[in-house]
Amino acid sequence: MSEVVAGFFAPCQQNYFVCRGENFSNGKWQVKLKKAELQCHAIFKSKPKPKKYLVSNELTVKPATYSARISTDIPLYETPQALFDEYLDDKPRIFNAMFPDKHRSQRLNQNEWRIQMLPLQLLVLNVWPVVDLRLRCKSRGGDYPPEVPPDITKVLELDIPRWELQGLDNVVDPSHFTLIVKGTLYPDRRGNKSRLRGHLEMSISFVLPPALALIPENVRDSLGKGVMTKLVENMKQKVDGSLLEDYSKFKRERSNKLV
Structure with a gap:
């Protein structure tokens, strides 16, 4: 030296x-x-200066995306005095049937509610989203989503226009997190019997923290897709169970008024 x-x-x-x-x-x-x-x-x-090399960690920049889609197709027993179209018009009732916990929800306006969702477990992360849920009714084929036939009399659309994360500021950057939820629900009377049909799609995209980025991609994808499938199946159960149960109550109320 x-x-x-x-x-x-x-x-x-x-x-x-x-x-x-x-x-x-x-x-x-x-x-x-x-x-x-x-x-x-x-x-x-x-004297030549040492070269500087910029190293970019692509694993922490490229977002991981997990999505799932599920459909509903079950018998729908309507009565002339209580058509499902009329039931869909009562959006507050629809919301309360799907989200009965009033302590975690707040009505914002005629079509929107704010919900403090239960924690979503993504890999080893627990995400606490607060979402604004919007319910809109459309009829006579006006601006229907692509999956809904144009001759359907009425369709209920569900989506989340706004959301925020809570409790993850030091783990996941909210600006690197995307949550998309879209759903439709409608009565289909084109066959011999009425059926309740619907589609629900959920997608979550976020930039992995460095520790999670080390997990093999195939393992992450398998776990992520499993979580998303479970989430949409739980929401489907709310429709198939709670919503149809409340619709039966709606039919009884209409029948009692006519007596």
Whole structure:
């Protein structure tokens, strides 16, 4: 190491000793010294600088996306005095049937409610989303989603226009998290018997923390898809169970009014 340091400064020392043999009175000493300084400066300046390499961690930038889609197709027993179309018009009732826990919901306006959802477990993360759920009714084929036939009399659309995360600021950047939920529900009377049909799609996308990025991709995908499938199946049970149960109650109420 000492040899390297001595060799590095050798050119400057050599010029300095040459200067001592000159006449100091004629100002050549100053000139020689400046030349030596310039030579030293040039040596320092010309020494190649180490290259800087920018390393980007693609695992922490590329978002992981997990989605699931499920359909509903079950018998629908209507009565002339209590058609399912009329039941769909009562959006507050529809919402309360699907989300009966009033302590975790708040009505925002005629079509929207804010819900504090139960924690969603994604891999080893627990996500606490607060979502704004919007319910809209459409009829006579007006602006129906692609999966709904145009001759359906009425369709209920479900989507989440806004949401936020709680409790994960130090783990998942909210700006790197996306939640999409879209659903439809409608009566189908095109066959011999009425049927209740619907589609529900949920998608979650987020940038993995560095620790999770080390998990093999096939393992992450398998776990993520499993969680998403379970979530949409739970929501489907709310429709197939709670909603149809409340519709039966709606039919009884209509029948009692006619008596």
